[in-house]
Amino acid sequence: MSSIKLALFGHPVSHSPSPSVHQAFAAQFRLAVEYRLIEASPEDFPESLETFRAEGGSGCNITLPLKHLACELADQRTPRAKLAAAANTLWWTADGACHADNTDGAGLVRDLQDNLGVNIEGKKVLLLGAGGAAAGVLGALLACRPSQVVIANRTVEKARSLARRHLSLGEVLGIALDDLHRCGPVDLVIEATSMGRTGGHPDIPPSAFVGAELCYSLNYGAAAQPMYQLSRLAKAPFHGGLGMLVEQAALSFEIWTGHKPDTAPVLAEMAQATV
Ligand code: NAP
Numbered sequence: 001m002s003s004i005k006l007a008l009f010g011h012p013v014s015h016s017p018s019p020s021v022h023q024a025f026a027a028q029f030r031l032a033v034e035y036r037l038i039e040a041s042p043e044d045f046p047e048s049l050e051t052f053r054a055e056g057g058s059g060c061n062i063t064l065p066l067k068h069l070a071c072e073l074a075d076q077r078t079p080r081a082k083l084a085a086a087a088n089t090l091w092w093t094a095d096g097a098c099h100a101d102n103t104d105g106a107g108l109v110r111d112l113q114d115n116l117g118v119n120i121e122g123k124k125v126l127l128l129g130a131g132g133a134a135a136g137v138l139g140a141l142l143a144c145r146p147s148q149v150v151i152a153n154r155t156v157e158k159a160r161s162l163a164r165r166h167l168s169l170g171e172v173l174g175i176a177l178d179d180l181h182r183c184g185p186v187d188l189v190i191e192a193t194s195m196g197r198t199g200g201h202p203d204i205p206p207s208a209f210v211g212a213e214l215c216y217s218l219n220y221g222a223a224a225q226p227m228y229q230l231s232r233l234a235k236a237p238f239h240g241g242l243g244m245l246v247e248q249a250a251l252s253f254e255i256w257t258g259h260k261p262d263t264a265p266v267l268a269e270m271a272q273a274t275v
Contacts, residue, residue: 005036009063011040046073064194116216126189128152146188152180180208188213189231191218196225216239217240224240
């Protein structure tokens with residue numbers, strides 16, 4: 001039996017747990033899956049993707065900094081990929097067309113609501129960051145009917161433009177990270193920056209954490225540590241993004257194979273390995 005050829009494209013990808021997650025899913029259905037990690041810069045990506053496809057690749061995940069580009073390169077986009085203008089999942093159909101979806105938002109909401117029991121409806125949410133990941137989760141967050149989502153980003157124009165694109169879906173505002181003191185208390189803090197990868201975290205005034213029921217970082221493992229430490233200082237409960245990683249992966253896996261994996265045992269195993 002020939003294996004299903006999958007991959008993760010991005011930079012850097014060498015430490016990604018995605019191959020283990022997808023192998024664990026494949027084992028649930030006795031499928032033979034080959035899941036590679038492919039380093040690619042935005043310049044290399046189009047050619048690298050073509051080569052992967054020519055070598056029998058049937059689908060792939062995309063991570064930073066390629067999510068916007070992946071969405072642009074696809075022939076067809078799902079509504080949620082279009083809204084995010086960012087894709088984390090690509091696949092090809094028999095006619096050769098490349099399709100793009102974004103499972104990040106649904107993955108985050110599943111982790112928050114189903115795994116952690118956090119209700120988003122009616123809550124004020126602070127979303128830190130306006131890159132590919134923040135763009136991918138905003139639509140799904142707004143679909144849960146929070147009272148407001150405030151997007152705070154270093155480059156304010158990116159936060160504003162992301163907010164503008166989602167205005168028809170709910171109450172959403174883009175501000176500069178430096179203006180966070182204007183945001184006031186929130187119910188949920190969702191950190192979607194890449195700062196943890198270099199040991200940093202956004203500068204959040206303690207007032208933003210007062211009364212927050214959860215600070216959730218999309219980062220996990222070592223990259224989640226700076227935000228974890230900051231939440232501890234502010235006495236806010238914290239959770240890292242491993243559950244989102246597993247949930248968004250399960251949705252991609254289902255797109256590629258038609259099989260819906262059981263995420264609970266995979267998440268439990270990953271959590272043990274990541275502590
Ligand atoms: P990205 O598109 O490169 O965006 C990076 C974001 O971080 C931007 O908002 C950027 O602000 C901000 N940032 C970076 N350095 C900063 C600094 N020194 N000061 C202030 N802000 C800074 O990356 P992404 O795709 O959104 O990914 C963000 C993180 O989420 C990554 O670490 C990724 O691993 C994680 N993630 C996790 C999951 C999961 O399943 N758990 C899924 C997706 C992503 P500017 O716009 O001002 O540059």
